[in-house]
Amino acid sequence: MxxxxxxxxxxxxxxxxxxxxxxxxxxxxxxxxxxxxxxxxxxxxxxxxxxxxxxxxxxxxxxxxxxxxxxxxxxxxxxxxxxxxxxxxxxxxxxxxxxxxxxxxxxxxxxxxxxxxxxxxxxxxxxxxxxxxxxxxxxxxxxxxxxxxxxxxxxxxxxxxxxxxxxxxxxxxxTDATTELLLADVQDLELPPKWSGERRPGGMLLAAPLGNGMTRVVVSEHGRTPRERTGPPSFGEVAEAWKRVSGDDISGATPVWVSSFGDAAxxxxxxxxxxxxxxxxxxxxxxxxxxxxxxxxxxxxxxxxxxxxxxxxxxxxxxxxxxxxxxxxxxxxxxxxxxxxxxxxxxxxxxxxxxxxxxxxxxxxxxxxxxxxxxxxGLEIRYDVGGTGDHPLAGRRLPDVQLVLDDGVKTPGSRLLHPARGVLLSLGSDPEPARTARKWSLHVDVHSARLADAPLTGETIEADAVLVRPDGYVAWAAGSGDLDAALHRHFGEPTG
The missing domain is CATH 3.50.50.60 (FAD/NAD(P)-binding domain)
Incomplete structure (x- = not known):
């Protein structure tokens, strides 16, 4: 290397x-x-x-x-x-x-x-x-x-x-921004209960409670072009725009944070x-x-x-x-x-x-x-992990499952990822995947386990073994692809 x-x-x-x-x-x-x-x-x-x-x-x-x-x-x-x-x-x-x-x-x-x-x-x-x-x-x-x-x-x-x-x-x-929206987090704002937002002929209004007496207000005026700014707008500018769109005066509220944003992409x-x-x-x-x-x-x-x-x-x-x-x-x-x-x-x-x-x-x-x-x-993301696996789990995130390790300890599968290392999870009787993965022991942890009877969610692992990358995505699953190739692709040369 x-x-x-x-x-x-x-x-x-x-x-x-x-x-x-x-x-x-x-x-x-x-x-x-x-x-x-x-x-x-x-x-x-x-x-x-x-x-x-x-x-x-x-x-x-x-x-x-x-x-x-x-x-x-x-x-x-x-x-x-x-x-x-x-x-x-x-x-x-x-x-x-x-x-x-x-x-x-x-x-x-x-x-x-x-x-x-x-x-x-x-x-x-x-x-x-x-x-x-x-x-x-x-x-x-x-x-x-x-x-x-x-x-x-x-x-x-x-x-x-x-x-x-x-x-x-x-x-x-x-594309550059075509419009500008004004935002302010304020205290002491009086609005009707459950009022969240609506559209008016002049634009769009949004007010959302943030807790502890704080409310976020956002106003968008139709036809408002983006402005060159060197700093945030004043709350007075937000209140004036709010009044033009809604007819209501919010200038008596106490601003905590004021900002603006646009729709550039x-x-x-x-x-x-x-x-x-x-x-x-x-x-x-x-x-x-x-x-x-x-x-x-x-x-x-x-x-x-x-x-x-x-x-x-x-x-x-x-x-x-x-x-x-x-x-x-x-x-x-x-x-x-x-x-x-x-x-x-x-x-x-x-x-x-x-x-x-x-x-x-x-x-x-x-x-x-x-x-x-x-x-x-982002739950539907699936990465191309190469020719090392065409199993439905390959390239997807490790499902949220509850495991029972060989020593009887129950643990969520996510806990095995705390060290940010690779994980070979052996769930079946075939010892070969674990034996192969142990050659990469400096970078891959091997765990033998079974799925708990009471799953954390409706998700499950339909494979006898899976190789998981440090970011939580499955690089290989038993029944498809070459485990040795997957280990080389994601973890380099054997270390043990």
């Missing part, structure tokens, strides 16, 4: 948002040295996202993070472009977690990353970098002046206005150029709809983390990083498609009302609700 250059660190991550912190933690679990550069002095208290989808819940669960969030509430309600959808259709596994602000998620991930030994440098603004072919030289402005770091790889997790993406020459095609044509990669909003921007932005970003990070960690520690060739683009770029493209569709429904004027009414009836059907819930949650 080619040796990696010995610099100041293995990976520099630009940005300490959910994607950057999740990636940094995953890299540390893989044994890599990581420095995170964040231009803000402290974690933001602002939160566009107010929860996470079912897939992100599973991602956090597989690393043992859920207890850190406290009590979790799952909501069966949801919408697609403001048209109601029952996301808890069927067994309820598509239901999202609500009431957890993105700011809280950043705190939880930041504390976890720091515990794992991630070097998080706040108040450091990345200014420029050079990919030398053997590594990346990074410059940043810090509290004490300019900082220079040499790393094997640089990952831009620095948001929609990514410096890494722009300086790295990544193509970012798509862009995606990088490649997620990797040499030793520079993109994840999260640096790779794709879109209308924030159904809380998908943070969730897709976190899942980008988990897909990339174990792969980049294996490369920088010399366990795998850098060609493994190509699978990051091939697996996650289609997910980003699907994200842009569905948020563009939601923008038509969400922001359209009276001409789209007949479409909303028809779709309201369609979405009441279980099949349509299940399709949309899977689309928004």
């Amino acid at each position: 080619p040796t990696q250059p010995q610099g100041d660190t293995d990976v520099v991550v630009a940005g300490a948002g959910p994607a950057g912190l999740m990636l940094a933690a995953e890299l540390r679990l893989a044994g890599a040295r990581v420095v995170v550069l964040e231009q803000e002095d402290r974690p933001t208290a602002e939160s566009r996202g107010m929860g996470f989808t079912a897939r992100t819940l599973q991602v956090f669960d597989q690393r043992g993070l859920l207890p850190r969030f406290g009590e979790l509430n799952r909501s069966p309600g949801g919408h697609f472009g403001s048209v109601p959808v029952d996301f808890a259709v069927g067994d309820g596994r598509h239901a999202s977690v609500t009431g957890i602000s993105q700011a809280r998620t950043v705190v939880v991930l930041g504390e976890w990353a720091a515990e794992l030994g991630v070097d998080i440098r706040r108040g450091h603004r990345l200014t420029r970098f050079v990919d030398t072919g053997d590594g990346v030289e990074v410059r940043a402005d810090g509290p004490g002046g300019e900082v220079r770091l040499v790393a094997s790889y640089l990952v831009g997790c620095d948001g929609g206005r990514s410096v890494v993406r722009r300086a790295g020459g990544f193509d970012f095609p798509g 862009r995606q990088a044509t490649e997620y990797r150029r040499g030793r520079v990669l993109l994840a999260g909003d640096a790779a794709h921007v879109h209308l924030p709809a159904s809380g998908q932005g943070m969730n897709v970003s976190v899942q980008d990070a988990v897909n990339l983390g174990w792969k980049l960690g294996a490369v920088v520690t010399g366990r795998m060739p850098e060609t493994l990083l190509d699978t990051y683009h091939t697996e996650r770029h289609p997910v980003g493209a699907a994200l842009l498609r569905n948020t563009r569709a939601q923008a038509v429904l969400f922001l359209g004027g009276p001409e789209t009302q007949p479409l909303r009414e028809v779709l309201t009836e369609v979405f009441r059907g279980e099949e349509a609700a299940r399709l949309l819930a899977g689309l928004v949650s």
Whole structure:
């Protein structure tokens, strides 16, 4: 295996948002040295996202993070472009977690990353970098002046206005914003009970309770063109727009946070150029709809983390990083498609009302609700894991199952993924899969178990053995494909 250059660190991550912190933690679990550069002095208290989808819940669960969030509430309600959808259709596994602000998620991930030994440098603004072919030289402005770091790889997790993406020459095609929406989190706002939102001739209004006396208001005026801004709008601007659309005066409320956003939709044509990669909003921007932005970003990070960690520690060739683009770029493209569709429904004027009414009836059907819930949650993702398996489970996430290990201990399958290692789960009598996997014992844990009589959900594993990647996706299942080839593809050469 080619040796990696010995610099100041293995990976520099630009940005300490959910994607950057999740990636940094995953890299540390893989044994890599990581420095995170964040231009803000402290974690933001602002939160566009107010929860996470079912897939992100599973991602956090597989690393043992859920207890850190406290009590979790799952909501069966949801919408697609403001048209109601029952996301808890069927067994309820598509239901999202609500009431957890993105700011809280950043705190939880930041504390976890720091515990794992991630070097998080706040108040450091990345200014420029050079990919030398053997590594990346990074410059940043810090509290004490300019900082220079040499790393094997640089990952831009620095948001929609990514410096890494722009300086790295990544193509970012798509459409600019056609409208601007104003948002404010306020206290002391008096609105009728259960008032959530409606359309008026002049635009769209939304008001959602956030708890503790806080309400989020969003207003969209028809014909309002995006403005060039150097900072957030004033609350007075939000209140004036609200009054023009609704006729109601909310200026007496107390603003806590004010922001604006648009419906731009862009995606990088490649997620990797040499030793520079993109994840999260640096790779794709879109209308924030159904809380998908943070969730897709976190899942980008988990897909990339174990792969980049294996490369920088010399366990795998850098060609493994190509699978990051091939697996996650289609997910980003699907994200842009569905948020563009939601923008038509969400922001359209009276001409789209007949479409909303028809779709309201369609979405009441279980099949349509299940399709949309899977689309928004990410639960229906299936990766191409190569010629190493054509079993229905191959490329899909390990089902949520309850296991009984050989020693009699009951455990959810997700707990076996806490160390972020590969897992060979032997559920049948054939000893050969476990015997083969033990040749990779430095990177793959082997567990013999049976499925518990009382499953956690309606999901099950219809295979006598499965090989699971560190990100929770099945790389091989017994009855199809070559286990030895799957182990080589995902974990390199045998180690034992």
